[in-house]
Amino acid sequence: MRRVTCSMAMSLDGYITGPDGGFDWTAPDEEVFRFSIEETRGVGVYLLGRRLYETMLYWETADQDPSLDAPKREWTALWKPLPKVVFSATLTEVQGNARLASGGLAEEIERLRAEPGEGDIAIGGATLAAEAAELGLIDEYLVRVYPVLVGGGLPLFPQHGRQVDLELVETRTFTRVVYLRYRATRQAAP
Numbered sequence: 001m002r003r004v005t006c007s008m009a010m011s012l013d014g015y016i017t018g019p020d021g022g023f024d025w026t027a028p029d030e031e032v033f034r035f036s037i038e039e040t041r042g043v044g045v046y047l048l049g050r051r052l053y054e055t056m057l058y059w060e061t062a063d064q065d066p067s068l069d070a071p072k073r074e075w076t077a078l079w080k081p082l083p084k085v086v087f088s089a090t091l092t093e094v095q096g097n098a099r100l101a102s103g104g105l106a107e108e109i110e111r112l113r114a115e116p117g118e119g120d121i122a123i124g125g126a127t128l129a130a131e132a133a134e135l136g137l138i139d140e141y142l143v144r145v146y147p148v149l150v151g152g153g154l155p156l157f158p159q160h161g162r163q164v165d166l167e168l169v170e171t172r173t174f175t176r177v178v179y180l181r182y183r184a185t186r187q188a189a190p
Contacts, residue, residue, distance in 0.1 A: 002113050005120045006129045007039060007142035011150045014157065016126050018150035025148045031174050032144065033071055039142065040078045044119020045112055047105070047132075050088035052125035053098065060096045085112075087128055109137050130158045138184060141166065145178045 008016055009026035017023045028036060048056065056079070062068055063076045084098035085108055094100055101108050105128065112121050123129050123138065132138050143156070166182035173179075 002044065002117065003120045003139040004109055004113075004123060004132065004137050005043075005140045005142055006123045006132065006138045007144075008124075008126075008129065008156055009144045009146060010156045011146055011148045011153075013149045013151065014155050015150050015153040016156045017154040019152040021153070025146055025150070026144075028144075029174075029176060030071065032177050033075070035172070035174070035179065037071065037075050037078065040075065040082070042120055043082060043122045044117050045083045045085060045121050047085045047087065047101075047108065047121065047123045047128060049125030049128040050086065050091055052128075053084070053086045053088070053091075053094065057095065087125075105131055106135055106137060126154050126156075129156075133157070133164070134162070136164075136184075136186075140169070140184070141180075141182045143180045143182070145180065147176055 009023070009028075010016055011018070011025065016026075018025075059076050059079045063073055063080070068076070081097055084094075084096070085101050086094045086098050087101045087105065087108075091100060103111070109121060109132070120140075123132050129138070165185045167185050168180070169183050170181040171179065
């Protein structure tokens with residue numbers, strides 16, 4: 001069965017955006033960007049909310065920019081053909097290799113897990129990731145911790161009074177960033 005992963009950048013104090021909604025402090029250096037390229041190679045389908053989808057639209061035509069460097073061209077070549085499912089209550093159409101979700105998040109994940117295919121089901125976007133976490137749908141959390149304290153904003157892990165036990169699977173230290181990969185441990189139902 002395909003894994004559901006949530007890959008996010010986070011400040012040391014636990015936020016994915018600052019109080020003003022900004023996240024410019026998450027711009028990856030070359031080392032982290034290369035790592036992100038490799039991470040993307042393992043993704044079979046990407047689920048995203050409207051705001052992230054609109055932010056990522058840039059990459060649908062980025063390869064037409066002659067000033068784009070080789071690593072960004074490589075990432076664009078991976079991102080553009082990657083199937084994407086967009087969750088939005090306001091969009092009526094999407095571009096590129098994307099489709100609007102036809103059901104709720106749990107329904108879409110169940111359907112995608114049942115389909116033949118390789119690669120992870122990756123979830124992006126704060127609201128969508130929080131919903132998936134609340135529903136217990138995330139198998140692995142892939143977190144890049146940046147050396148900044150933003151003092152507030154949108155937390156990566158909204159508190160909903162539910163404990164989720166995790167097992168540390170991998171760590172990696174970059175020049176400025178620490179990568180942590182955790183697997184959700186689930187107890188068998190009695």
